Each structure stands twice: as C-alpha cells, then as structure tokens.
Amino acid sequence: MPRPNRVHPDGSFLTTPARGTLMGNRGILHDAEGRIGPARWRHRNWVCCLLSFRGRHRRLLAPGHYTELFFLDEAVALAAGHRPCAECRRADYRRWQAAWARAFGDSPPAPEMDARLHAARAEPGARGLRHETAKAGDLPDGAVFAVAARAWLRLGGRALPYAPEGWGAPEPLPGGTVRALTNAVTRRILQAGYAPRLHPSAGT
Incomplete structure (x- = not known):
C-alpha cells in the first residue's frame, strides 16, 4: 500500500504508487x-x-528510525530543500561544494551549509517551507516553480509540468511572476553550474 512519504516540489507529502529515483x-x-x-x-x-x-537494506518506517522520503528526481529534492548526501553521492556532493564555492566564495562544512539552507527554506514551526516570487525567465535551469497549484521545471528555456510519474512535455515559460519553489540559496548553486540528476522524462 502506498504511504504518504513521496515529496512534492513544494515540500508537501503525497501518497502515490509512482516510484521515486532518490530517497x-x-x-x-x-x-x-x-x-x-x-x-x-x-x-x-x-x-x-x-x-x-x-x-544496505531498510525496513520502511521502522520504529525509532528516520522516515524515508522519496523524490521523482534531484530537481524535486532540491526544490523541497534537500542537498546531495556526502556518503552515498560523494561525487555529486563534491560538485555541490564546488558550485557553492563559486556562488558564495566560501567552502563551509556541511552543518553550516545546512544551517544556511534551512534559513532560506523553512518557515518557523517545522511544518512548511518558505517560497518567494520571481520571474520564470530569471530562474536557473533545474529550478522548480509553481503557477497556481501546479509545479514546473525550468529547463533549456522551457517549462516542464510536474506529475508524480514524471515531467510532462515542455511548454513556453509563463510571463509575469511565479512562486519559486527552489530556495534562493539553491538557486545560486544552480546558477553557479550545479546540474541536478533529472528523471528520464525530462529528456536529458
């Protein structure tokens, strides 16, 4: 039976039989x-x-162990406020560190990175994420934004609609302002050249 541990780009949790590619x-x-x-x-x-x-093998939602969350791909994980794991994704974490250094001019340890990310992504109270308005055309590739209740991936100057099963066919970027789901710190890292791992439906 599906559990409500699939994460939407806006940080909310979904119940869906569609499988994710990252945890x-x-x-x-x-x-x-x-x-x-x-x-x-x-x-x-x-x-x-x-x-x-x-x-390694885990029993999902075991008592006393962390809750396993799942994402369509890394663009969704970044939009929901996560970063690459330094253990199982060491090469990606190194790419993230390098892009961070280009974006901010420093190379802090992981706990300081996490504190800065948390300040950018989280609303007080442990229940919601902070989102800003922006123009879709100003967002970097790999960023996710929302128009009304629908999330979209900015990629190659186009917008790909999100669904739990994958990204839809690309459409023109919307005009006007949108709700940027990817937080400001992560957007700087994307602008500095970090390329997230995308679901095959993105066509990359």
Whole structure:
C-alpha cells in the first residue's frame, strides 16, 4: 500500500504508487505504527540519497528510525530543500561544494551549509517551507516553480509540468511572476553550474 512519504516540489507529502529515483531524510516523522505526523522535519541536515548503496537494506518506517522520503528526481529534492548526501553521492556532493564555492566564495562544512539552507527554506514551526516570487525567465535551469497549484521545471528555456510519474512535455515559460519553489540559496548553486540528476522524462 502506498504511504504518504513521496515529496512534492513544494515540500508537501503525497501518497502515490509512482516510484521515486532518490530517497531523503529529515529525521523521524512517523510513530511506532508507521503513521506520519504533521511535522515535516526534525533536524536541519536534509539530504537526498541513492535508493541502493553498498547492499544496505531498510525496513520502511521502522520504529525509532528516520522516515524515508522519496523524490521523482534531484530537481524535486532540491526544490523541497534537500542537498546531495556526502556518503552515498560523494561525487555529486563534491560538485555541490564546488558550485557553492563559486556562488558564495566560501567552502563551509556541511552543518553550516545546512544551517544556511534551512534559513532560506523553512518557515518557523517545522511544518512548511518558505517560497518567494520571481520571474520564470530569471530562474536557473533545474529550478522548480509553481503557477497556481501546479509545479514546473525550468529547463533549456522551457517549462516542464510536474506529475508524480514524471515531467510532462515542455511548454513556453509563463510571463509575469511565479512562486519559486527552489530556495534562493539553491538557486545560486544552480546558477553557479550545479546540474541536478533529472528523471528520464525530462529528456536529458
């Protein structure tokens, strides 16, 4: 039975049978019966990980262990506030560090990165994410934005609509302002050249 642990680009949780390509961690969000509560995080080091690493196996939503969250791809994970894991995605984490240095001129340790990301992404109260308005044409490739209730990926000067199963056919970028789901810190890193791993439906 599908569980409500698939993450939408706006940070909300979905129940869908569609499989994700990456897994994430924000701490223990479920109870002993595997029910996910209203809190959306318990710590600041939000990472996105490979689904398979060194033959490790996990029982999903096990008592006392972190809640496994799943994403369509890395563009969604970044929009939802995560960064690459430094263990299972070491090469991607190094690319992230390099882009961070180009964007901000420093190379802080992971806890400081996470604190700066958290300040950019989180509303007080552990239940919602902060989103800003922007023009779609000003967003970097790999950023996700929303128009009304629908999320879109900015890629190659076009907009790809989000669905749990994958990205839809590209359409022209909308005019006017949109709601930028990818936070300002991560947008700077994308602008500095970090290319997220995209679902095959994106056509890359």
